[in-house]
Amino acid sequence: MSSFSDKIVAWYQENKRDLPWRKTDDPYKIWISEIMLQQTRVDTVIPYYERFLERFPTVYDLAEADQQDVLKSWEGLGYYSRGRNLHHASKTVVDKFDGNVPSVWDEITSLKGIGPYTASALLSIAFQKKYAVVDGNVIRVLSRYYGIQDDIRKSTTKNRIQELTDDLIPEDKPGDFNQAVMELGATVCTPQNPNCNDCPLFVDCIAAKRAQTDEIPYKSPAKKIPHHQIAVGLILNQKNELLIALRPNESMLGGLWEFPGGKQEEDETLQEATARELSEELGVEVEVFSKFRDLRHAYSHFKITMHAFWCRIKNGDPKPKSSQKIKWVSLDEIDEFPFPKANKTLIKGLKNLDKDDLSHYLDN
Template sequence: MPWRNTSDPYLIWISEIMLQQTRVDQALPYYERFTKRYPDAASLASSGLDEVLRLWEGLGYYSRARNMHKAAKQIVDEHDGSFPTDYQDVISLRGVGPYTAAAVMSIAFNYPAPVVDGNVMRVISRLYHIEDDIRLQSTRDRIEILAADLLDRARPGTFNQAVMELGATICTPRSPACHDCPLQNSCQAYHRNRTGDIPYKSPAKKRPHHHIAVGVIRDANNRMLISRRPENAMLGGLWEFPGGKQEPGESLRETVKRELNEELGVRVMVEKKPFEVIRHAYSHFTITLHAFFAELDGLSENPEARNGEPVKWVAPGELVRFAFPKANRKITEKLVSYRAK
């Protein structure tokens, strides 16, 4: 992993942000593309958010990219473009919490702070036979105290990386390779044959499901209307086809008409059936996205977003230039394939 072969705090920071909620194999190509385009904070800060989000597209949890962009501007404005070396300055960066600050500071500057991610929590809970629910803050607090006690203060960066790697490669959630583990003799869960039960994580709440209907408005030149989501909203800064959640007792076509009127102040004619139906899962809910072709009714000539965000008429071939949420991107791919035919 390239971020394990550098002491550059900027590159370590990029990797740690990308690895939040993301597997290593998924993050790696994004890291390589991202750091090639933005090798330092100044290049990231000077880029437009649209370009940053386009490079990030598909990695999910887009607030990470927005916060990184803002943090890069902080580094340029407050630290002359050099990544800060003080813990309090690092944790003051947008989107940086105790975990990320500890990871960057310990790896880049040998700062004695323990890093506690999911892998570390698993290693320590098995090592000490902690049976309590790791969803509870009290359990997390206990593990952090134990991690701080174990920390090699002479080599905190190496220690933190070693424990994270141990959890990722040997002390895995299922079928851990205990026979290869250097902590086998000390591991209480192993000696009690409890590695399959520890750590304990209470069942997650059932995720709600929503039906979303969007309208692909086309004009006489086969251009399509897209709108940008507010930065402070979920998937903020990304472009989408306007629409929204179906309300009780409402048909999907009625949803499109209502949402486009509420969002853009237009009235539309909607085709009877969707041309694409997509199922997609987010962290806290799932959706079925129904995409309908639509046309302005002739009285609505200049759609404008009522939230003040920009809207654009774009040709099918231009859709690739804009960053879309994953479900919307599948719609753009369908539209481009229609054009190819």
């Protein structure tokens, strides 16, 4: 008679990992953890979580911070709209909710960046309310347990799983139940080679019984993603400073800095693409005189090869487009600014050049 919920909660209380956000009752801290954990593994999040809370210990500290400081703390974690939205939502909490994370559905889901998953997680874990979460772990555990072979890429399948967990979640300790299902999915009911021998649900699991854990959950094949060639310009001034540009907030990687450049179009060389992009973005005519480095990078929905060229301004004074900002920075101060990964890789390479190398390019 022992239910799904009794078994998995008992298992959780014996086997749960010792994670930083499990040491606190502060809704603000739990909130930070849930935003960081979106599409991101626990081990990746932990150091970011610790540093973020050291820098922004309360919602007031976050609300008063500059966006650049928030994004610098988010640098490398990815999905930067999470950081921008979190910062925005912290101001809403201070201005509209007197500094308290709201504890009712309509209010908490009105905050930027809090969707159905995060709302359920916060309401159950921080406020002991009965809202069942559905994330990738829950979908995997329940689809295997019930032998559901529907395509988990479809929203109807997620809705079906939501109805099932809505039905399973107990009145008592709903937060532990939610964390238990996710913990099982993360540590036992893993995507590949699940450890069914250690699973408290083994005897009732349909996928395990039928040896179908390789087929369930089923996910339809992913589409091919494009591969773009990106040309960027490295421009030095007389003071050995590099020109960097701020990406607009609404764009991909918004609020982060980059070396100016863009996508290579058909029927143009990479050098031509570099000159065209710098002309369009900065209004300058440049000479593209040597390649610094190529690097490959994968984003969520496309891949790039980034080609970085040393450039020299032949004509004009760099001026950003209206929505943008530019800045000249030395390699010593460049780390004060948030950059996406591909640019960080370039910066690391530039720092490995000694000053003679750098001035060689300057004098050229």
